[in-house]
Amino acid sequence: MKVSALQQARYSYNPKLPLILREDIRKIKPVYGKPTQSVSDQEKLQKLFPNTYGLPKVSFEKGQNNDIGKKMNVGVILSGGQAPGGHNVICGLYDALKKANPESQLYGFMGGPSGILDDKFIIMTDDLINAYRNTGGFDIIGSGRTKLETKEQFEVCTKVCHKHDINAIVIIGGDDSNTNAAVLAEYFRAQGESICVVGCPKTIDGDLKNESIEASFGFDTATKTYSELIGNIERDANSARKYWHFIRLMGRSASHIALECALQTQPNICLIGEEVEAKNQSIEEITNYIADIVAKRSEKGNDFGVILVPEGLIEFVPSLKVLIREINDLLAKTEKEFNIIETVADKITFVEANLSDRSKKVFNSLPEEIKGQLLADRDPHGNVQVSKIETEKLLIQTVTKRLKQMKADGKYKGKFSTQNHFFGYEGRCAFPSNFDSDYCYSLGYNAVMLLSANLTGYLSSVTQLSKSADQWQAGGIPITMMMNLEQRHGEQKPVIKKALVELDGEPFKYFAAHRDEWALDTCFTFPGAIQYYGPAEVCDQSTMTLRLEHKS
Numbered sequence: 001m002k003v004s005a006l007q008q009a010r011y012s013y014n015p016k017l018p019l020i021l022r023e024d025i026r027k028i029k030p031v032y033g034k035p036t037q038s039v040s041d042q043e044k045l046q047k048l049f050p051n052t053y054g055l056p057k058v059s060f061e062k063g064q065n066n067d068i069g070k071k072m073n074v075g076v077i078l079s080g081g082q083a084p085g086g087h088n089v090i091c092g093l094y095d096a097l098k099k100a101n102p103e104s105q106l107y108g109f110m111g112g113p114s115g116i117l118d119d120k121f122i123i124m125t126d127d128l129i130n131a132y133r134n135t136g137g138f139d140i141i142g143s144g145r146t147k148l149e150t151k152e153q154f155e156v157c158t159k160v161c162h163k164h165d166i167n168a169i170v171i172i173g174g175d176d177s178n179t180n181a182a183v184l185a186e187y188f189r190a191q192g193e194s195i196c197v198v199g200c201p202k203t204i205d206g207d208l209k210n211e212s213i214e215a216s217f218g219f220d221t222a223t224k225t226y227s228e229l230i231g232n233i234e235r236d237a238n239s240a241r242k243y244w245h246f247i248r249l250m251g252r253s254a255s256h257i258a259l260e261c262a263l264q265t266q267p268n269i270c271l272i273g274e275e276v277e278a279k280n281q282s283i284e285e286i287t288n289y290i291a292d293i294v295a296k297r298s299e300k301g302n303d304f305g306v307i308l309v310p311e312g313l314i315e316f317v318p319s320l321k322v323l324i325r326e327i328n329d330l331l332a333k334t335e336k337e338f339n340i341i342e343t344v345a346d347k348i349t350f351v352e353a354n355l356s357d358r359s360k361k362v363f364n365s366l367p368e369e370i371k372g373q374l375l376a377d378r379d380p381h382g383n384v385q386v387s388k389i390e391t392e393k394l395l396i397q398t399v400t401k402r403l404k405q406m407k408a409d410g411k412y413k414g415k416f417s418t419q420n421h422f423f424g425y426e427g428r429c430a431f432p433s434n435f436d437s438d439y440c441y442s443l444g445y446n447a448v449m450l451l452s453a454n455l456t457g458y459l460s461s462v463t464q465l466s467k468s469a470d471q472w473q474a475g476g477i478p479i480t481m482m483m484n485l486e487q488r489h490g491e492q493k494p495v496i497k498k499a500l501v502e503l504d505g506e507p508f509k510y511f512a513a514h515r516d517e518w519a520l521d522t523c524f525t526f527p528g529a530i531q532y533y534g535p536a537e538v539c540d541q542s543t544m545t546l547r548l549e550h551k552s
């Protein structure tokens, strides 16, 4: 395989660990805190997780560790969407395992959670690991979106673990995958199995966080990659002064990515789904908000600008939320009937005929392409795949219409020429930033510390992330601590609570305090490409979200 000069250089980058993990691995011991509670529904969750509920938080300190040297066979699974740094979690796992006992083995299950069900794996070797150090992507073993959640699947997992003498599984995934990791951990304990399960917090979306998980990995690199591109577009917009760029950003429901990119690039407008919901805003109100800013900038001779749109926006607009829910239910109920309909036009007619009057009106107000996109395949959770809905194009249409009307009323005289973009896949497999390289390696290394202490149902946790790596703290938190009960498929299910943008949180408050100025004046900032070599203030800085949250 031909290797680029940067990749070659990155092979020899030494990820930074928290100070405690730099000690001789046999001289680091776990310290246990007080029993924990879930975020809500404590009694019910305790009943659902009798063996793994209420476990203590764990941290590490210097001290003799006699458990670490035992031989372990560990299976690792990459689950869900790619996020920069996944390879380094595996490298951290591998290095810590081999340091603790060179006879230990790391099994990489292929293609996501289905790998363990199909008993498809590779055993990691030095050569393989060395070819993936500090690289982007999940291609070392591949990923997938199969959910590990049924008793039958858990039985297969048990058999596969027994077959290879695997004592522990590490699941690298987002909120749903880690919820399933907790259920699997509980299942093993309930069956009297000693197999441990530990999770690592992954997702570019940034929605898996709380006080002990300050950030999911991949968010740093993905937002820096998108911000570089947005900054480049801003500079182009400012040079040509003739286009309004509508840029949709990945991130699923939560608007963390859009918010972070706005903080890094100071665009004219950034919509935040959570705010739209809180203010109960309609597409019309959002359209008017954008059109007013376009008109005001035009008065100053600025017929150009940049607008960021989170991909999940559509789900936060109340009338569309109801419509999407109705379509989800309808498609779930009429799956067979719907799937044999051949053309998109006929699918649209079928759905229209089955909607409530209110939703029918909303559906009919949408452009045909958006209607079709709303009917595309659901994800494994039965949800609409927001990455496939071109909300930026919808907004271009509605704003164009509104400006036409404003022109007719003599309220706008400018020119409105647009470009649309979607940034998502571009950022998910980028070379991990130094932050993600260090953080991911630490998460993996730390996971071995948890497993060797026989801890199960835990998430690997590295905190104090806005500080330099030598001040990071390593430990573990019980996954049940992050859980609540939510309605899923008509049932109350234990799930990790998704973290949405908090409107009283520091990142949003900073944005809200500056957005009016950014809207009318041109205050663009150009972050440039991620830097891997050079001064720490250029190469090692965490996201603005983290810095504002930590007030550092």
Ligand code: FBP
Binding pocket: 079, 080, 081, 082, 083, 174, 202, 203, 204, 205, 250, 251, 252, 386, 387, 428
């Ligand atoms: P995870 O939640 O699995 O980390 O995936 C995140 C994500 O990148 C979302 O931002 C996006 O909506 C979705 O995956 C796209 O999914 P797919 O890769 O299946 O197209």
